[in-house]
Amino acid sequence: MPQIIDDKSEHCIPFILECLEEHRRKYDGGEEVPPFFLGLNGVQGAGKTTLVSTLHNTLTTSYPLITTAIVSIDDFYLTHEDQVALAKSNPTNPILQHRGQPSTHDIPLLVSTFASLRDGKPSKIPVYDKSAFSGQGDRAPESTWTSVNEGQEKVQVVVLEGWCVGFRPVSDEALEEKWKRAVAEEKKGSYDGQLGKLKFEDIKTVNDALKKYDEVTDMFDAFIHIDAEDTHYVYDWRLQQEAALRQSKGSGMTDEQVIHFVNGYYPAYEIYTDVLRSGVVKDAKGRQLRLVVGKDRRVKEVHKI
Numbered sequence: 001m002p003q004i005i006d007d008k009s010e011h012c013i014p015f016i017l018e019c020l021e022e023h024r025r026k027y028d029g030g031e032e033v034p035p036f037f038l039g040l041n042g043v044q045g046a047g048k049t050t051l052v053s054t055l056h057n058t059l060t061t062s063y064p065l066i067t068t069a070i071v072s073i074d075d076f077y078l079t080h081e082d083q084v085a086l087a088k089s090n091p092t093n094p095i096l097q098h099r100g101q102p103s104t105h106d107i108p109l110l111v112s113t114f115a116s117l118r119d120g121k122p123s124k125i126p127v128y129d130k131s132a133f134s135g136q137g138d139r140a141p142e143s144t145w146t147s148v149n150e151g152q153e154k155v156q157v158v159v160l161e162g163w164c165v166g167f168r169p170v171s172d173e174a175l176e177e178k179w180k181r182a183v184a185e186e187k188k189g190s191y192d193g194q195l196g197k198l199k200f201e202d203i204k205t206v207n208d209a210l211k212k213y214d215e216v217t218d219m220f221d222a223f224i225h226i227d228a229e230d231t232h233y234v235y236d237w238r239l240q241q242e243a244a245l246r247q248s249k250g251s252g253m254t255d256e257q258v259i260h261f262v263n264g265y266y267p268a269y270e271i272y273t274d275v276l277r278s279g280v281v282k283d284a285k286g287r288q289l290r291l292v293v294g295k296d297r298r299v300k301e302v303h304k305i
Contacts, residue, residue: 006047006050006051006054007298007299008047008051008054008226008291008293008299009051009054009055009058011289011291011299011302012051012055012224012289012291013055013058013059015222015224015289015304016038016055016059016157016222016224019036019038019221019222019287020036020066020156020157022287023036023221024036032120033156034118034119034120035117035118035120035154035155035156035157035158036156036157036158036221036222037114037118037158037160037219037220037221037222038157038158038159038160038220038221038222038223038224039159039160039161039165039166039217039220039222039223039224039280039281040052040159040160040161040162040165040223040224040226041161041162041163041164041165041166041167041223041224041225041226041276042161042163042225042226043163043226043227043228043231043233043234043237043269043293044163044234044237044238044262044265045233045234045236045237045238045240045241045297046226046228046233046234046237046293046297047226047293047297048161048226051226052070052159052161055068055070055159056068056070056159059157065153066156066157067152067153067154067155067156067157068155068156068157068158068159069117069125069146069148069155069157069158069159070159070161071113071125071158071159071160071161072160072161072162073105073110073160073161073162073164073165074128074130074162075125075126075127075128076105076106076107076109076110076113076126076128077099077104077105077106077128077137077139078099078104078105078106078139079106079138079139080132080133080136080137080138080139082106083098083099083104083136083137086103086104090205092199092202093199093201093202093205094198094202094264095198095202095203095206095264095267096202096205096206098136098264099136099137100264100265101164101206101264101265101268102164102167102206102209102210102213102268103205103206103209103210105213107212107213107215107216109126110216111215111216113125113126114158114160114216114219117148117149117155117158118219120149120154120155121149122147122148122149122150123147123148123149124142124145124146124147124148125145125146125147125148126139126140126142126145127139127140127144127145127146128140160216160220163265164213164268164272165217166217166220166223166225166276166280167210167213167217167268167272167275167276168210168213168214168217168272168275168280169207169208169210169211169213169214170207170271170272170275172204172207175200175203175204175207175271176200178195178270178271179195179196179198179200179203182195182196182270183196184196192232193266193267193270194263194264194266194267194270195266195267195270195271198267203267203271206268207271217280218282220280220281221281221284221287222281222284222287222288222289223279223280223281223287223288223289224288224289224290224291225276225277225288225289225290225291226291226293227273227276227277227290227291227292227293228292228293228294229292229293229294229295229300230295231266231269231270231273233295234262234265234266234269235258235259235262236295237297238258238261238262239255239258239259242254242255242257242258243255276290277290278305279305285305286304286305288304288305289302289303289304289305290302290303290304290305291303
């Protein structure tokens, strides 16, 4: 797999520092400054993990020190028991038979964790074990969760990262319009997406679930979106990742399994990418950064929204 070189942090770090400074100026009156919450969305395989690692290392070693907590939305997946129950209650919906989609996260737990961090209280950030139950996954025991604000400097920056972070629900009318257009293209035989292959009620279930995610998205002080010139690149990127995994570990998904895996996520890109591009931070002009990457994962365009 081609090496992912981080050419994104050079754009993201100045943006974060500028937004953080603006955030701190709001509290010049002497009251305690609450943490700065940053949402980070990245198309799967675009180099988000590398970027997050660089951001954390840079912020936590900068002068003055900026205590940073990196939180993955993946660690807030439902417990295995609850995921099984969700799948059984939606037996004909293929995109809810496994974790990943909006509605497969424990949003009340995420909201309460963020509220605790915002108040500067001792907090525990969950850990999710993706290897449990033969890869179906389960929440790890609380004894393994990450503790913050306990005996150390309080967290000043909270970064929530994930492929669906920042997705906002669209209206039923807009959703149906997108779906009908995809179905029409599918019938013509010229369609290269996945949305048109699903039933409307399947995607409506996910879109309705996203309304609860707004409570999290509304907490963001700023947002970074790692976009792709063509969202179909996600197929190539995931194929490359799994090929490298098979070579290094001796195991991994086959190419056919990778395509099936990505197919399950692709309808969400068709529905919500435009939402992300238009901006998701309310009343916050200039506090969303969109980096558009090419097939080589390198930044081709930078937009401040």
